[in-house]
Amino acid sequence: MSVYGVNKFCRTALHDRDVRAQIKSDPAAAMEKFPLTAEEKELLLAGDVAALWERGASGFLLSYLTRWDLLGLTVEVYSERMRGARDWRFPQGGVATSGR
Amino acid sequence: MSVYGVNKFCRTALHDRDVRAQIKSDPAAAMEKFPLTAEEKELLLAGDVAALWERGASGFLLSYLTRWDLLGLTVEVYSERMRGARDWRFPQGGVATSGR
Amino acid sequence: MARIVLGLGAPHSPNLPSVVANNPGFVEAGLYAELKNALEAARADALVIFSNDHFNTFFLNNFPMFAIGAAPATAGPNDGTPMPRYEIPVAEELASHIYSTGVSSGFDLALCQEFDVDHAFAVPVHFLCAHGKLPILPVFVNCFASPLPLASRAHALGRAIGSAIRAHEPDLRVAVMASGSFSLEIGGPAIPPGERSGVPDRAWVARVVELMRARRVDDLVTEATPSQMARAGNAGGELLNWIAMLGAIGDRAPAMLAARPHGHAFGVWRWE
Amino acid sequence: MARIVLGLGAPHSPNLPSVVANNPGFVEAGLYAELKNALEAARADALVIFSNDHFNTFFLNNFPMFAIGAAPATAGPNDGTPMPRYEIPVAEELASHIYSTGVSSGFDLALCQEFDVDHAFAVPVHFLCAHGKLPILPVFVNCFASPLPLASRAHALGRAIGSAIRAHEPDLRVAVMASGSFSLEIGGPAIPPGERSGVPDRAWVARVVELMRARRVDDLVTEATPSQMARAGNAGGELLNWIAMLGAIGDRAPAMLAARPHGHAFGVWRWE
Ligand SMILES: [Fe+3]
Ligand SMILES: [Fe+3]
Numbered sequence: 061m062s063v064y065g066v067n068k069f070c071r072t073a074l075h076d077r078d079v080r081a082q083i084k085s086d087p088a089a090a091m092e093k094f095p096l097t098a099e100e101k102e103l104l105l106a107g108d109v110a111a112l113w114e115r116g117a118s119g120f121l122l123s124y125l126t127r128w129d130l131l132g133l134t135v136e137v138y139s140e141r142m143r144g145a146r147d148w149r150f151p152q153g154g155v156a157t158s159g160r
Numbered sequence: 161m162s163v164y165g166v167n168k169f170c171r172t173a174l175h176d177r178d179v180r181a182q183i184k185s186d187p188a189a190a191m192e193k194f195p196l197t198a199e200e201k202e203l204l205l206a207g208d209v210a211a212l213w214e215r216g217a218s219g220f221l222l223s224y225l226t227r228w229d230l231l232g233l234t235v236e237v238y239s240e241r242m243r244g245a246r247d248w249r250f251p252q253g254g255v256a257t258s259g260r
Numbered sequence: 261m262a263r264i265v266l267g268l269g270a271p272h273s274p275n276l277p278s279v280v281a282n283n284p285g286f287v288e289a290g291l292y293a294e295l296k297n298a299l300e301a302a303r304a305d306a307l308v309i310f311s312n313d314h315f316n317t318f319f320l321n322n323f324p325m326f327a328i329g330a331a332p333a334t335a336g337p338n339d340g341t342p343m344p345r346y347e348i349p350v351a352e353e354l355a356s357h358i359y360s361t362g363v364s365s366g367f368d369l370a371l372c373q374e375f376d377v378d379h380a381f382a383v384p385v386h387f388l389c390a391h392g393k394l395p396i397l398p399v400f401v402n403c404f405a406s407p408l409p410l411a412s413r414a415h416a417l418g419r420a421i422g423s424a425i426r427a428h429e430p431d432l433r434v435a436v437m438a439s440g441s442f443s444l445e446i447g448g449p450a451i452p453p454g455e456r457s458g459v460p461d462r463a464w465v466a467r468v469v470e471l472m473r474a475r476r477v478d479d480l481v482t483e484a485t486p487s488q489m490a491r492a493g494n495a496g497g498e499l500l501n502w503i504a505m506l507g508a509i510g511d512r513a514p515a516m517l518a519a520r521p522h523g524h525a526f527g528v529w530r531w532e
Numbered sequence: 533m534a535r536i537v538l539g540l541g542a543p544h545s546p547n548l549p550s551v552v553a554n555n556p557g558f559v560e561a562g563l564y565a566e567l568k569n570a571l572e573a574a575r576a577d578a579l580v581i582f583s584n585d586h587f588n589t590f591f592l593n594n595f596p597m598f599a600i601g602a603a604p605a606t607a608g609p610n611d612g613t614p615m616p617r618y619e620i621p622v623a624e625e626l627a628s629h630i631y632s633t634g635v636s637s638g639f640d641l642a643l644c645q646e647f648d649v650d651h652a653f654a655v656p657v658h659f660l661c662a663h664g665k666l667p668i669l670p671v672f673v674n675c676f677a678s679p680l681p682l683a684s685r686a687h688a689l690g691r692a693i694g695s696a697i698r699a700h701e702p703d704l705r706v707a708v709m710a711s712g713s714f715s716l717e718i719g720g721p722a723i724p725p726g727e728r729s730g731v732p733d734r735a736w737v738a739r740v741v742e743l744m745r746a747r748r749v750d751d752l753v754t755e756a757t758p759s760q761m762a763r764a765g766n767a768g769g770e771l772l773n774w775i776a777m778l779g780a781i782g783d784r785a786p787a788m789l790a791a792r793p794h795g796h797a798f799g800v801w802r803w804e
Contacts, residue, residue, distance in 0.1 A: 064331070064373040064592055071587050074612065095374070113721065120676065120766055121587060123719025123728050135728050138719070145721040153678035153758055155330055155356035155371065164320055164603070164645040171315050174340065195646070213449065220404065220494055221315060223447025223456050235456050238447070245449040253406035253486055255602055255628035255643065321647055322594055325640035363679045368597035368640035368689075371677060375593055405643060407635045417640075 063116040063156045065095040069104065070121035073130060083130050107131045109138060110145035116156030163216040163256045165195040169204065170221035173230060183230050207231045209238060210245035216256030262354070262425050262432040266302040267509040267529030268295050269502050272311060272383040272439045273522065277343035280387075291518055291526040292387035298515075298528045299388055304435035306351035307389065307396045308421065308508070309381055310501040311439040312403035314339065316378035323405045324370035326417055328362070329377075329398035330355035336377035336385075346385055348377075351395035354428055358397070361424035367417055372400075384439050401504055403440060403497035411484035414500040415477070418507025425508070438505035440498025442468045443523040448494045459523035461492040468499060469519045472527070477506050493523070502527075534626070534697050534704040538574040539781040539801030540567050541774050544583060544655040544711045545794065549615035552659075563790060563798040564659035570787075570800045571660055576707035578623035579661065579668045580693065580780070581653055582773040583711040584675035586611065588650035595677045596642035598689055600634070601649075601670035602627035608649035608657075618657055620649075623667035626700055630669070633696035639689055644672070656711050673776055675712060675769035683756035686772040687749070690779020697780070710777035712770025714740045715795040720766045731795035733764040740771060741791045744799070749778050765795070774799075 069091065072079050082090040091101050103111050109122045119142060125133045133141075169191065172179050182190040191201050203211050209222045219242060225233045233241075270292060280289040299307070316339040318324060335347050362369050381398055389396070399421065402408055409417075425434050443461040445451050450460040459465070471480040481503060489496040509529055517527040542564060552561040571579070588611040590596060607619050634641050653670055661668070671693065674680055681689075697706050715733040717723050722732040731737070743752040753775060761768040781801055789799040 067587075067592060068374070071591060075588070110721070118587075118676075118766075119720030120718045126719075126728055136726055139723055139726050139728065142719065142721055142723060143725065148721040151762055153680065153762065154360045155373075156678060157330060157352055157356050157373075167315075167320060168646070171319060175316070210449070218315075218404075218494075219448030220446045226447075226456055236454055239451055239454050239456065242447065242449050242451060243453065248449040251490055253408060253490065254632045255645075256406060257602060257624055257628050257645075318594060320643060320645040322590060322596065322599065323643045324594060324596060325635065325642065327594065360679050363597065363681065366682065366685050368681065368685070370597065370642055371592060371595045373592040407632050409635065409640065410638065413638050413640070416638075 066100055066104065066112055066117040067121050069094045069096065070124050074124045080128060080130070084128070087131055104131060107133050107137065107141065109133065109142050113142060113145050114147070118156070166200055166204065166212055166217040167221050169194045169196065170224050174224045180228060180230070184228070187231060204231060207233050207237065207241065209233065209242050213242060213245050214247070262428040262430060262434055264422060264425055264436055264509055265304060265433045265532060266298060266435040267505060267512070268299065268435065268437040269505060269525065269527035270295055270384060270437070270439055271441060271522070271524035272380045273524070274341040274379040274383065276383055277386050288520065294516065295526060295528060296388050298530060299435055302435055303433055304394065305432040306354055306434050307394055308399060308434060308436045309384060309396055309439060310399045310401055310418070310437065310504045311380040311384070312401050312498055312501060313380060314378055314404060317375055317400070320405060323402065324400060325402045325409050326367065327370035327372050327400040328355055328359040329372045329375055329400070330359055331373050331375060334375055334377050334398065336382035337379045338376040339378040341379040341382065343382065343386055344390070346382060346390065347392065348385055349392065349395040351397045354425070354432065354434070355397045357428050358421055358424045361427065362417070362420055365420045367420060380439060384437060399504070401500050403495070403500050408486065408489065408497045409500060411481045411500060411503050414504045415481050415507040418504035422508035422510065436505050436508045438502040440501040441495050441524040442499050443492040444495035444498070445493030446495055450493060459493070461496070464488065464492045465519055465523055465525070469517055469525060472514060473517055475511055475513045477511060534700040534702060534706055536694060536697055536708055536781055537576060537705045537804060538570060538707040539777055539784070540571065540707065540709040541777060541797060541799035542567055542656060542709070542711055543713060543794070543796035544652045545796070546613040546651040546655065548655055549658050560792070566788065567798060567800060568660050570802060571707055574707055575705055576666065577704040578626055578706050579666055580671060580706060580708045581656060581668050581711060582671045582673055582690070582709065582776045583652040583656070584673050584770055584773060585652060586650055586676060589647055589672070592677060595674065596672060597674045597681050598639065599642035599644050599672040600627055600631040601644045601647055601672070602631055603645050603647060606647055606649050606670065609651045609654035610648040611650040613651040613654065615654065615658055616662070618654060618662065619664065620657055621664065621667040623669045626697070626704065626706070627669045629700050630693055630696045633699065634689070634692055637692045639692055652711060656709060671776070673772050675767070675772050680758065680761065680769045681772060683753045683772060683775050686776045687753050687779040690776035694780035694782065708777050708780045710774040712773040713767050713796040714771050715764040716767035716770070717765030718767055722765055731765070733768070736760065736764045737791055737795055737797070741789055741797060744786060745789055747783055747785045749783060
């Protein structure tokens with residue numbers, strides 16, 4: 061389901077305390093509950109928020125992860141990585157899907 | 161929450177097998193889970209589908225109850241009662257709320 | 261560029277799969293088979309289905325007027341309809357294109373990136389593409405939660421979706437379908453004695469068929485007032501799905517249009 | 533007949549309640565107090581709030597473009613914002629009237645008869661009507677799920693809601709509010725080093741304020757293109773709430789409009 065799954069993962073981290081705890085303790089297992097591609101799981105585990113953003117995931121939702129330093133993402137780490145995203149000047153709005 | 165609560169009660173009877181079983185075994189207790197007014201609870205317990213419809217509840221959703229003869233509503237009983245609803249010729253569409 | 265190669269219309273009554281399974285000679289079985297043949301002959305790459313949720317996919321906590329399903333796949337039925345359960349591929353890229361184009365044309369669409377479907381979509385899939393190889397594109401039209409969209413608005417949505425399909429770059433062949441009744445009351449006061457549902461306005465069914473046969477879609481839109489649709493029963497708004505489909509395919513006469521005594525009809529629009 | 537007696541605009545930053553609690557002399561505290569005074573002076577019977585969910589009330593499985601909250605009450609925040617939790621009465625009857633009128637005017641609104649709200653509504657309630665005696669009427673505008681509604685469409689929605697209010701029979705005094713930023717990036721590539729959010733386009737904030745002060749709403753609608761709003765950050769679309777509010781109150785100059793360095797502003801429109 062791609063991109064949507066990443067967004068759902070981040071949103072659930074905010075709304076479901078059990079899922080959040082599992083992301084802390086066993087992130088790979090937590091991801092099994094979401095419709096993520098193998099690549100998305102790898103990028104999430106690596107905390108590569110720029111690459112996820114480039115594929116269409118929401119920066120707003122990704123940055124929830126910093127609220128609990130999930131997946132190693134402190135605000136400092138997050139900011140440095142996200143600022144490294146490529147080709148991001150003035151992105152405009154189609155629907156973010158697997159195809160984006 | 162009125163009317164909305166009646167619609168939600170009927171919809172949940174279809175979608176949640178546990179709630180459905182409780183409506184069979186202890187309808188008054190099952191109703192406590194829904195935002196129903198005292199009058200709505202009484203009318204539901206009495207199976208007075210015409211009065212509920214007159215207050216704005218959906219006939220389509222109410223008639224789910226006949227699928228399991230809930231609240232004494234066989235198709236025959238339901239049909240006879242609903243056909244007795246008053247002032248129903250060509251109802252037109254505002255939002256069905258407590259105020260309707 | 262993509263183009264629309266076929267229009268279809270059919271009912272989605274939840275008892276149809278089991279009735280047809282038990283009575284293969286049932287008239288509805290033959291009519292659905294005719295539509296299936298037309299769809300296969302059209303070699304469609306995707307099937308847009310205008311249909312309506314019955315409070316199963318959505319509820320009144322967030323009930324959309326028009327919603328586009330733009331996910332890789334869907335599944336259904338989600339409402340206990342006695343029939344096989346299907347995993348159904350969705351034409352996600354086309355759906356996203358239609359969604360974006362619709363929004364930029366001033367339609368206030370809801371976006372559904374994860375959803376299942378009830379009998380309104382599962383029954384057509386059962387009869388037309390149970391093989392699971394044809395991606396569908398669900399367009400949800402509110403035909404049940406009062407107030408319904410105006411017929412003129414449903415028609416304009418269909419026109420906008422037709423334009424969006426024709427502006428889609430990939431060279432796809434797209435079939436467009438409507439599903440729903442013209443007159444049907446389910447559980448409301450207009451049901452017949454001893455029954456849960458009935459057809460309160462057969463004259464309206466005949467009139468709808470007459471106008472469609474005569475290509476008088478503008479008159480159909482004008483005559484399909486909120487009060488006329490309400491008079492046709494609490495599922496009478498399902499006509500809006502057909503009106504939207506006719507907006508998408510444009511001004512054409514049906515190659516086949518057969519009304520049935522149950523308040524619905526089967527139709528094929530073909531021009532190639 | 534009901535009438536609109538006041539327009540307001542303010543941010544809803546989730547840190548504001550705690551910041552103000554700890555620093556009562558904070559500028560934002562004074563500005564919100566000024567709005568509260570204006571609201572009390574206007575003796576409003578209901579407060580329409582144009583604001584936007586942040587994927588808390590809704591998600592992408594069914595994300596509405598525009599939704600009307602028509603329930604007896606709501607509650608919030610539902611997103612863990614550090615602030616008191618409120619039970620908030622909703623002007624259900626007016627909301628239902630606005631919903632029906634909007635649909636019959638060709639707006640494809642989603643209907644929400646049971647919902648809670650996130651900081652986008654809870655923060656304004658905290659500062660303006662925490663006493664719980666003023667019913668609100670939430671109008672959800674999609675400012676986050678791409679693609680956003682066109683500025684012209686948001687403005688037209690506001691106009692339609694303004695007309696609907698003025699056509700509502702009960703003799704109500706209605707205040708109308710917008711909440712949101714003009715330029716704000718949260719978690720996207722335009723954030724500053726070491727931060728989670730920032731203001732990427734201060735020139736645009738100044739331009740928005742200039743156009744509002746000059747009553748040049750049509751120019752604002754024209755200049756608030758999808759690319760300009762994207763340049764203003766991934767929360768830059770929250771300007772749409774203000775554009776809708778201006779549609780509702782009509783062509784008026786603000787009595788007060790104060791831009792803040794955080795990409796947002798406070799405003800009061802008053803004419804009595
Ligand atoms: Fe149906
Ligand atoms: Fe916001």
